[in-house]
Amino acid sequence: MTRALSDPETRLGLRLIVGKLFEYRRDAVASVVSALIWMGLVVAGPYLEKLIIDRAIVGRRQDLLLPLVGLLLVVGGVKAVGIGGRRWYAFRLSYRAETDLRNRIFEHIQRLTFSFHDATATGELMARASSDLSQVRLIYAMLPITVANVAMFVLVGGVLVALDPVLGSLADLAIPVMGILAFVYARRVIGTSFELQQSLARMSTVVEEGVSGIRVVKAFGAEATEIDRVDRTSQQIFEASMKLAGQRAAFLPGFELVPAAATALVLWLGGLRVVDGAMTLGDFVAFTQYLVLLVFPLRLTGWFFAELPRAAAAAARVVQLLRTAPEITDPDEPAEMPEGPGEIRFSRVEFSYPGGPPVLRGVDLVVPGGSSVALVGGTGSGKTTLAYLIPRFYDPDRGAVLLDGVDVRRLRLDDLRREVALVFEDTFLFSASIRDNIAFGNPDASDDQITLAARLAGAHDFISALPDGYDTMVGERGLSLSGGQRQRIALARALLRDPRVLILDDATSSVDAATEAEIRRNLKGVMRGRTTVIVAHRTSTLALADRVVLLEDGVVVAVGPHRRLLAEVPRYREVLAEMDPEEATA
Amino acid sequence: MTLRYARMGSDDRPEDPGKVLRRAVGEGRHLLWPALGAAAATLVATAARLAGPLVVRTGVDQGVSVGDRGVITWAASIYLGLLVLFYLASRWSTWAVAAVGERYLRRLRVRVYRHLMGLDLGFFERTKTGVLVSRMTSDLEALTTFTNEGAIAVITSTLTVLGVGVGLVVVDPALAAVVLVVFPLLIGASLVFRRYADEAYRRVREEIGLVLSSLQEGIAGVRVVQAYTQERHQLKRFHRVNRRYYEANLDAARAISVYFPAVDFLRTSTIGLVLLVGGSRVLAGQSTVGSLIAFLLYLNWFFEPIVQLSNVYNLAQAALAALSKLFGILDRKPAVAEAPHPVDLPEPVRGELRFEGVTFGYDPAAPVLQDVHLxxxxxxxxxxxxxxxxxxxxxxxxxxxxxxxxxxxxxxxxxxxxxxxxxxxxxxxxxxxxxxxxxxxxxxxxxxxxxxxxxxxxxxxxxxxxxxxxxxxxxxxxxxxxxxxxxxxxxxxxxxxxxxxxxxxxxxxxxxxxxxxxxxxxxxxxxxxxxxxxxxxxxxxxxxxxxxxxxxxxxxxxxxxxxxxxxxxxxxxxxxxxxxxxxxxxxxxxxxxxx
Structure with a gap:
């Protein structure tokens, strides 16, 4: 275990845990102090019982009985307060630390750049902010009682020897035995629980696949295949559970066995010593009570130390996430947002994704303010990447992107992105009402403005036809909309920003022909007066743009109106023919 | 403007727990013998444990108090023998109870899924994937948790409380009456706590669901958030959701921080009462020191099981709710089922497809297809x-x-x-x-x-x-x-x-x-x-x-x-x-x- 704790990763995690402890030192101190008070009085309990038996009962002093029992009750009362304080402050400390860390993770995730999110799965980040934090929290919740428990072992060990040196030394041997037993048990159970968790997670994947792919399952009559997969996963769960049961069965009765065996020893040796007059009956009672007392604290402590390396590793993962610096940030001395029509200029722009081949190899392009261009090219030609450089989702490796004459890297991100709105290829809707989704970028927009944006995006009619209209809940926990409907909401969201530059990434790909025609009619209107960049995946979208830019292998190979390129550039015709076979024959 | 999150209405109380329980027991009829075996092992283990203090009493009263070394040695030997018996029986029972539960669940899992796969597509179109997945995962996991941690505790704790009750009466009926005074207080405190904690934990579950889905959304939608520079707004919303989760947890913590000290004080008071009343009785010659010691030993086993039962109550309730949802799936009849005596298409299949006057609507009152011939x-x-x-x-x-x-x-x-x-x-x-x-x-x-x-x-x-x-x-x-x-x-x-x-x-x-x-x-x-x-x-x-x-x-x-x-x-x-x-x-x- 010490080896595990000295590894640099783990030390990183432990530093975070200790750091937070210092931040919430009032709760930490209060819970540890309460725990120590509790512990001291717990240890006093059996001793008081011994006094009552020896002095009052065996010593036949009826007059001592009531005061001593009274003392026992007072001690019990204070002890109860100690328990309450220990639990309350430890809980508060642990939830504070968890909540605070989760806020920090969320904030950090929101700031991390596209390139980070491209490379990191959602589940990975979710694990940081949920299961990893739960593990860290448990350490906080258990720390005060563990401190008190360790103190208790020392104290009880001493008291036992003080009561009777011979018997006490023998009984003290039970403490380390049980401690080791508890640690081994906890480590095994934690390992097996992890196996169990994994097979449960596998079950979740298998069921999710079978249920969301039910059409395929049924289409191929593959129900038996799916049931078989669930059957096999069930078997894994069964085996892990039984392994866990085996471990529990071996150890749990063992935890009772050790103090009970010590009790047998006390009964025998202690009994004989009482007869010899070397020990009192009260000592005898105190002995057995102390041994029972230690069982649970020992188990808890074993568990704490078995869990600590895992929690430290979890904390280390959290630290590493928080240490990842966002690549794109506000400039130190931001320039004023220039007035202008929204002219975009790419100047010798080169770009490659981390570890990948060059995507853009020196793009020079000017999009005059208020005009529109369509970017055309095959997969990997760099058309989406080029568009993403404008709102600084990525920064070019070399060269510059200028908005109305100012390098976008010199502008505040807030200012820049307020002027550049983008409709993504895959539309993301939040679990909120349609109104809130449209107003996502302008939380203060009025209903009239929202309706207008929806009208412009061709979304108003279908929204009004929904039973709850603009109040309809959508997203993960709401109504599922078709791809086309989602895209229109996303378009309305962009239009509500009234941006200087509008970027449409394949914005009409999943709507039927009639809807597409309607959106195109609407778009014509909204494009007026702003610069529009269309990342075109279909020939039909080309019609919207004043000019077409043909990209190939990361460079601009032709620029001009659609008709002219069609007439003059053979490569353009080839690309279009591949995009849309019908167009070539038309 | 505040974004209104869709609240997940999660009501996890089964309609009729008794009915669900009866059916659950009926489903496990094939495990009757293993279950009886497990119960027998548990009985033996509990009996062996509870016999211990009686042996101690004999050892003290007839050995230590009168100076008979032979009795002391005998008592200690018997005590040791009981321990071995306890360990073996308890090990067997812990394992056997889990085995019964896990076998039950293993079968239920596959049965529910088999039934699910046999349901018609309409059912899947009406029901969200997430709901069905949670039947097969979180609901079944609630049951797993119960069989893993709850079942053995319920059985052992119940037997122990009953056994200790019997033991107390056997050792000293008058002193047992003292404990009986405390007993209702303990049950009462546990019930009050239960009601309060249930509500608090229900809220915690609800809030953690919201935290997780907000988190998921914040990650999945991060590109949109950044494109519209709504990071601060998102963060503010997340803080609120996270804060509510924190407060729900503190409510639960408050309940815990009152209940456990209260139980502990009750325990101390009982010990005090036993020493006071029992001590006076010993002094008056109505009882023995050995009985008093046996009593104190028994009391150690009296409070723990009741606290544990009250902890397990939550698990049991969640398990019952899960069972009733799973039975709900098993009760669903597929709208498209195989004919009682189905035929195989004669091969080679030519592939002539014919629609003859087909009318169909997902809602029969609103036909989507009308009299289609093709x-x-x-x-x-x-x-x-x-x-x-x-x-x-x-x-x-x-x-x-x-x-x-x-x-x-x-x-x-x-x-x-x-x-x-x-x-x-x-x-x-x-x-x-x-x-x-x-x-x-x-x-x-x-x-x-x-x-x-x-x-x-x-x-x-x-x-x-x-x-x-x-x-x-x-x-x-x-x-x-x-x-x-x-x-x-x-x-x-x-x-x-x-x-x-x-x-x-x-x-x-x-x-x-x-x-x-x-x-x-x-x-x-x-x-x-x-x-x-x-x-x-x-x-x-x-x-x-x-x-x-x-x-x-x-x-x-x-x-x-x-x-x-x-x-x-x-x-x-x-x-x-x-x-x-x-x-x-x-x-x-x-x-x-x-x-």
């Missing part, structure tokens, strides 16, 4: 065209018997689909869904999905015919390449190609295909088109067309409008006729003309 001769490729909501997909679903018509019938080679065995129907009729849906597993598993155990030679042949053998060969591990996370690392075109290969490998006589609408890069698009042509050649096919060029490639075009077939003919005929179809084509052509 005969598709073997090997013909029919494109079905129409506006969204016209009934195209519904027609396709009836052709593969995902639903049964309310009137009329759908026949394949003259057999009503309702008479045909599922095995035979799925063997000869395949549906290719809109987007290529892949399963976790290798490329081979995915291609051979409809024909498990298909040999590699045939799989490669399929790949060659579809023109994707080159691509598969270029994959790092060829057929063994793992399709991870449902193929999220593959492009949409590659997923579609694999989906076509899967259909080809299944070699059906009739294919029903919902054309994909997602965009592919030109090269892949061409490959998919070629592959599709190869797949459909020589088979009867219904293609739900979203693009007009698809219609153009078909042998025949059927136009559906408001649930009826309004036009039927070749592409050229329909264009020439100048009807509905010509109008649809015009819209399309308009788009291109302006280009």
């Amino acid at each position: 005969v598709i001769p073997p090997g013909q490729r029919v494109a079905v065209v129409g506006e969204t909501g016209a009934g195209k997909s519904t027609l396709a679903k009836l052709a593969v018997r995902f639903y049964d018509p309310q009137e009329g019938r759908v026949c394949l080679d003259g057999y009503d689909l309702r008479q045909v065995s599922f095995r035979s129907l799925r063997r000869w009729v395949a549906m290719v869904p809109q987007e290529g849906y892949l399963f976790d597993g290798s490329v081979r598993d995915n291609i051979a999905y409809g024909r498990p155990g298909l040999d590699d030679e045939t799989i490669w042949e399929v790949c060659e015919r579809l023109g994707i053998d080159g691509w598969v060969r270029s994959l790092p591990e060829r057929l063994d390449t793992q399709v991870r996370e449902r193929g999220s690392r593959l492009s949409s075109g590659e997923r579609q190609l694999l989906s076509l290969a899967r259909t080809m490998a299944a070699d059906p006589a009739v294919i029903v295909l919902d054309e994909a609408t997602s965009n592919l890069d030109p090269e892949t698009e061409a490959t998919v088109e070629r592959a599709l042509g190869e797949l459909l050649a020589g088979r009867t096919a219904i293609v739900i067309a979203h693009r007009l060029q698809t219609a153009e490639r078909a042998d025949r075009v059927v136009v559906i409008d408001e649930g009826r077939i309004v036009e039927d003919g070749t592409f050229a005929d329909l264009v020439a006729a100048g009807g509905h179809f010509a109008g649809l084509r015009q819209v399309w052509a308009d788009i291109h003309r302006t280009a």
Whole structure:
């Protein structure tokens, strides 16, 4: 275990845990102090019982009985307060630390750049902010009682020897035995629980696949295949559970066995010593009570130390996430947002994704303010990447992107992105009402403005036809909309920003022909007066743009109106023919 | 403006716990003997443990107090013997109780899933995937948790409390009466705590659900958030959600921080009372020191089980709620079921598909298809065209018997689909869904999905015919390449190609295909088109067309409008006729003309 704790990763995690402890030192101190008070009085309990038996009962002093029992009750009362304080402050400390860390993770995730999110799965980040934090929290919740428990072992060990040196030394041997037993048990159970968790997670994947792919399952009559997969996963769960049961069965009765065996020893040796007059009956009672007392604290402590390396590793993962610096940030001395029509200029722009081949190899392009261009090219030609450089989702490796004459890297991100709105290829809707989704970028927009944006995006009619209209809940926990409907909401969201530059990434790909025609009619209107960049995946979208830019292998190979390129550039015709076979024959 | 989150209404109290419990017990009838064995072992273990203090009493009263060393040694030996018995019986019982529970669950899991897979498609369309997944995961996990941690505690704790009660009365009835005074207080405190804590924990569960979904959304939607510079706004919202979770937890912590000290004080008071009353009785010669010591030993086992029972109560309640939801699934009857005496289609299957006066509506009062007559001769490729909501997909679903018509019938080679065995129907009729849906597993598993155990030679042949053998060969591990996370690392075109290969490998006589609408890069698009042509050649096919060029490639075009077939003919005929179809084509052509 010490080896595990000295590894640099783990030390990183432990530093975070200790750091937070210092931040919430009032709760930490209060819970540890309460725990120590509790512990001291717990240890006093059996001793008081011994006094009552020896002095009052065996010593036949009826007059001592009531005061001593009274003392026992007072001690019990204070002890109860100690328990309450220990639990309350430890809980508060642990939830504070968890909540605070989760806020920090969320904030950090929101700031991390596209390139980070491209490379990191959602589940990975979710694990940081949920299961990893739960593990860290448990350490906080258990720390005060563990401190008190360790103190208790020392104290009880001493008291036992003080009561009777011979018997006490023998009984003290039970403490380390049980401690080791508890640690081994906890480590095994934690390992097996992890196996169990994994097979449960596998079950979740298998069921999710079978249920969301039910059409395929049924289409191929593959129900038996799916049931078989669930059957096999069930078997894994069964085996892990039984392994866990085996471990529990071996150890749990063992935890009772050790103090009970010590009790047998006390009964025998202690009994004989009482007869010899070397020990009192009260000592005898105190002995057995102390041994029972230690069982649970020992188990808890074993568990704490078995869990600590895992929690430290979890904390280390959290630290590493928080240490990842966002690549794109506000400039130190931001320039004023220039007035202008929204002219975009790419100047010798080169770009490659981390570890990948060059995507853009020196793009020079000017999009005059208020005009529109369509970017055309095959997969990997760099058309989406080029568009993403404008709102600084990525920064070019070399060269510059200028908005109305100012390098976008010199502008505040807030200012820049307020002027550049983008409709993504895959539309993301939040679990909120349609109104809130449209107003996502302008939380203060009025209903009239929202309706207008929806009208412009061709979304108003279908929204009004929904039973709850603009109040309809959508997203993960709401109504599922078709791809086309989602895209229109996303378009309305962009239009509500009234941006200087509008970027449409394949914005009409999943709507039927009639809807597409309607959106195109609407778009014509909204494009007026702003610069529009269309990342075109279909020939039909080309019609919207004043000019077409043909990209190939990361460079601009032709620029001009659609008709002219069609007439003059053979490569353009080839690309279009591949995009849309019908167009070539038309 | 505040964003209103959809609150998840989670009511996890079963309607009638007694009924659910009776049924749950009935479901486990086959485990009667193992369960009885486990119960016997638990009884022995509890008895062995509870006998201990009685032995101590004898040792003290007849050995220590009167100075008889022989009795002391005897008592200690018997005590040790009881310990060994306790350990063995307890080990066996802990294991056996878990074994009964796990076997029960293992069977239930597969049973629920088997039933689920047998339900009709309509059920899946009405029910959210997440809900069904949580039946099979979180609900069953609640049961696992209960069998793992709860069941043994319930049995042992109940037996221990009862046994201790008996032990107390045996040792000293008068002193036992003192404990009985405390008992109702303990139960009362536990009940009050339970009610308060249940509510608090319900809120904690609800809030953690919200925290997780906000988190998920914040990560999945991070690009939109950044594009619209709403980071601060999102953060503020998240802080609020997180804060509510924190407060719900503190409420629960408050309950815990009062209840446990209260129980502890009750315990101390009981010990005090026992010492006071018991001590006076010893002094008055009405009881012995040994009895008093036995009493104190018993009391150690009296409070713990009651606290534990009150802890387990939560688990038990969650388990009951989960059971009642699972029974809810088992009680659901599939709307589309296999006939009692199904027939296999005689081979070779020609593939003549016939809709005879078919009327169908998801809600019978609102028919989506009305009196549809359509005969598709073997090997013909029919494109079905129409506006969204016209009934195209519904027609396709009836052709593969995902639903049964309310009137009329759908026949394949003259057999009503309702008479045909599922095995035979799925063997000869395949549906290719809109987007290529892949399963976790290798490329081979995915291609051979409809024909498990298909040999590699045939799989490669399929790949060659579809023109994707080159691509598969270029994959790092060829057929063994793992399709991870449902193929999220593959492009949409590659997923579609694999989906076509899967259909080809299944070699059906009739294919029903919902054309994909997602965009592919030109090269892949061409490959998919070629592959599709190869797949459909020589088979009867219904293609739900979203693009007009698809219609153009078909042998025949059927136009559906408001649930009826309004036009039927070749592409050229329909264009020439100048009807509905010509109008649809015009819209399309308009788009291109302006280009």
